[in-house]
Amino acid sequence: MDSFKVGIVGCGTVGGGVVKLLLENGxxxxxxxxxxxxIAFVADPQRERALALGVPKEKVFPDGIEALKADCDAVVELIGGTGIAKRVVEEALKKGRHVVTANKxxxxxxxxxxxxxAKENGVSLKFEASVGGGIPVIKALREGLAGNRIEAIYGIINGTANFILTQMSQRGISFEEALKEAQELGYAEADPTLDVDGYDAAHKIAILATLAYCRFVKTEQVFVRGIREITPLDIEIAREEFGYGxxxxxxxxxxxxxxxxxxxxxxxxxNHILASVNGVFNACFVEGDFVGETLFYGKGAGREPTASAVVSDIVDLALGNTYAVPECLFKGENLRVREPEEFTSSFYLRFTALDRxxxxxxxxxxxxxxxxxIKMALQKSIEFDxxxxxxxxxxxxxxxAISLAIKEIDALDVIVKPTFVCMIEELEERA
Amino acid sequence: MDSFKVGIVGCGTVGGGVVKLLLENGxxxxxxxxxxxxIAFVADPQRERALALGVPKEKVFPDGIEALKADCDAVVELIGGTGIAKRVVEEALKKGRHVVTANKxxxxxxxxxxxxxAKENGVSLKFEASVGGGIPVIKALREGLAGNRIEAIYGIINGTANFILTQMSQRGISFEEALKEAQELGYAEADPTLDVDGYDAAHKIAILATLAYCRFVKTEQVFVRGIREITPLDIEIAREEFGYGxxxxxxxxxxxxxxxxxxxxxxxxxNHILASVNGVFNACFVEGDFVGETLFYGKGAGREPTASAVVSDIVDLALGNTYAVPECLFKGENLRVREPEEFTSSFYLRFTALDRxxxxxxxxxxxxxxxxxIKMALQKSIEFDxxxxxxxxxxxxxxxAISLAIKEIDALDVIVKPTFVCMIEELEERA
Structure with missing residues (x-):
């Protein structure tokens, strides 16, 4: 059978990983x-990155848009961002090429x-690597659980935040200390906002919700809170007193x-399996009406795992599996996204009060x-904050109601710091 | 687009679940x-089983082979066993119909x-439900991790055995007591041999190994030991003294x-995530050279989860994703399956000795x-057996070497019972 030709645009961490995988496991x-x-071509302004991996020089181009003139069946966009990456994806789709991207x-x-x-041009836009790194969770949701009404998805889909929380939990260190370690180990950026404030996870859950519920969910529709306010004390109380992670x-x-x-x-x-997901690992816990509870676990980032996901999309296309997103996405009958003030949940509240x-x-x-x-209450005889x-x-x-009550409580003269509020999900595996 | 027509042969637990899913979530x-x-037709000698689910009577046939005369795109074999089921699958494939089966x-x-x-007739034989019930692990292995050399698969793929071990571990009860409970709850058959002696898991790992390593592995090539010899004492010592599950x-x-x-x-x-898989849940921990460690978790049996897996195969076929098994399976260059005596492992050994x-x-x-x-040794000052x-x-x-040594040790006059031997896998998640 004819070879399936892919053009790779962007040869950085992930792009280089894809080239390496295709060469090693081809x-x-x-x-x-x-x-x-x-590999039809590799495009990167730093041509030497592709050359160093052994791509023949006649296949290495400096310009991603120019490179699209070369013949190929699919274009793999691994530039990142929403500038040139968007142009490359658009051009490729208009030229009738399938596109694979990791760009959440x-x-x-x-x-x-x-x-x-993509639909207008009769081609596929695939994105397995955009959520959960190497974990084939997009495929699971789109195909493996295709018969199910998706009742819920609970994802640990930011490895940086999970690494920090794991360190805080296992060693009792503060957020700041754990963040510093994550930065030293290369797990967190110098500006960690995207990861620790929840925006990266918001991009990803928007994609999963889009697939699960057949309506385009945008990042700005996601309610987002990060992990900066969590203290080792809360983690300890949650575990020791209430049995929560x-x-x-x-x-x-x-x-x-x-x-x-x-x-x-x-x-x-x-004791829920999601609580066992530690360090930089990711996991998605998915509940379907027929399948019940499932979990998909693995490395959520990194050169090799992400390359694995990108290549799974390429293999799908090579096999003619060119279905990309649910048909109903284009139907326009949308499930409404609820506002934060409509959420109902159990809560953990830590007040900082004068000892009176x-x-x-x-x-x-x-x-x-x-x-x-109130379900449970306790007062610690320690000084804190x-x-x-x-x-x-x-x-x-x-x-x-919680917001209104906290506002009133925080105004009391016996309360010395804003109250720490955390939602609780009483997840329970039904055997 | 035209409807995709499926004929369902066998309307028992799983077949009924598939009918129910297609009607409810159609x-x-x-x-x-x-x-x-x-649903093109449903065939079952007990026609009333299909009728009770609301299948119109003109679509319900008593005979699976006869029913194949009706027009359809795919046949779903859910009879079980290797008698009539085999004939139905063969006939359907010969007639150029795709086949979906859960029959491990x-x-x-x-x-x-x-x-x-299937290959000769240009059709697909799909089998997602044959391993891991509702967990889309076949799809993950075949497609989601398609770029990876599979280094290892560690599966908890028999829910009955896992339920029994979980009960023994959590409550300190004996194998016999836990088996009795499993039988009372409907998790174990009256004759539990297939489950507790490992044969069901052997069928399934033969299928996973076939996919992972591109060579047909037969059940008789699988080394099999069951769980009957495990005692609560071993479980307790393993956990308390060595940190193993x-x-x-x-x-x-x-x-x-x-x-x-x-x-x-x-x-x-x-502390490995596989050790957190409890009760009747199943999981496959898969290591690939690029993806690293992944885990796929969910319900490994039952009407609804199995129906979810069967329907994922049907949906794949309806979308034209008709690839079923690796091409290289037909190449005939086989990786050799090692003999048990060639295994190397760490071992747990419990000798029962006179106190001398x-x-x-x-x-x-x-x-x-x-x-x-020897890595660690301990002598318990309790009487046992x-x-x-x-x-x-x-x-x-x-x-x-272990077998030879144990034979020699068990012949000592100070040893009063055959030694209990258990392999150890030092699984470690590399973050």
């Missing part, structure tokens, strides 16, 4: 699919128009025919006034 | 793939000829250009003579 892939995958920002911001463009979860779920899409620190039962009689009663009375039912920690967990309550 | 599937999946015994025994038949693992891995395929109780570090001076020295000296290096337990773990050693 024979294995040919044996598996009965057809060779051939591009998809989150321009997914709708790019998928339309703390994770930055990206969540999307069906609630009364509408959907929620959110990223925030979340307490989950520590009657404090607990004051807090409890305000919560009661807002119809918030200029007061004593008073911790409560609640039964499910409207987020709106 | 509209959802149509929206996702832009094409309706239509059929594939393990007749996979080679059936896949050849005990699982029935189905393993296949590349070792020096050859492969091992085996099913046996295995001790693994209890010099026992430890005698055991240690025989192990030393066979070049087996008419002696005292003397437990050792070893550094990696040839299984052959």
């Amino acid at each position: 024979e294995l892939i040919r044996e598996r699919i009965g057809r060779p995958v051939e 920002a591009l998809l989150a911001d321009y997914g709708e128009e790019l998928f339309r463009l 703390v994770k930055l979860l990206a969540i999307t779920k069906l609630v009364n025919g509408e959907i929620e899409v959110r990223v925030h620190p979340t307490m989950i039962p520590e 009689p009657g404090v607990l009663a004051k807090i409890a009375s305000i919560l009661g006034k807002h119809n918030i039912s 200029g007061g004593v920690p008073v911790v409560m967990t609640t039964h499910p309550a409207p987020k709106k | 509209e959802l599937i149509r929206e996702r793939i832009g094409r309706p999946v239509e 015994a059929l594939l393990a025994d007749y996979g080679e000829e059936l896949f050849r038949l 005990v699982k029935l693992l189905a393993i296949t891995k590349l070792v020096n250009g050859e492969i091992e395929v085996r099913v046996h109780p295995t001790m693994i570090p209890e 001076p010099g026992v430890l020295a005698k055991i240690a000296s025989i192990l030393g003579k066979h070049n087996i290096s 008419g002696g005292v337990p003397v437990v050792m773990t070893t550094h990696p050693a040839p299984k052959k």
